[in-house]
Amino acid sequence: MKPERDAFGQALMHYLGGRDTQYAIERDDGYLDILETGKYFTGYDEWPAHEREAMKHVWGRVLDVGCGAGRHALYLQGLGHDVLGTDVSPLAVEVCRKRELERAEAVPLERISPELGTFDTVLMMGNNFGLFGSPGKALALLRRLGRVTSAKAVIVASSNDVYRTSQPRAPPVPGEEPGEGEDERPD
Structure with missing residues (x-):
């Protein structure tokens, strides 16, 4: 990805450089939210309670997928995790x-491979569990993560409740049959 097309990365760089920045999230159902970039730089004590609680379930070698500015990765590195x-x-x-995370790689979720190592925890915070895009793609990506994790690995993730939106299912993915990989909606 070229820097001029990396809007999220630009916002993080500007904030790191001392400029207050915001970014927008727009969903396909028309929901629009303007958020402060500074949240990606907060310390443990400023995190929401569910994020602090999630850190209690992390163990061993950690793969932080969608690490952003590295707030979770840096915290865990400080605790001694690889x-x-x-x-x-x-x-x-x-x-x-620049924030001194020892290991960071520009790798899309679809390209995570065993060459990166074997991990005991896959961390997907900040709604990154939603990166899967569709139920069919989720299964393939979870299998991919299975190839880079130990037998007792865990996924520690946060996400929004998709049933609290007017668009509870992702729109059809080109080339994927409608309903492929989808489960029934829970009661």
């Missing part, structure tokens, strides 16, 4: 390195 932060944004990875 952490690899990955993000599709090369500028986000650069921010992580």
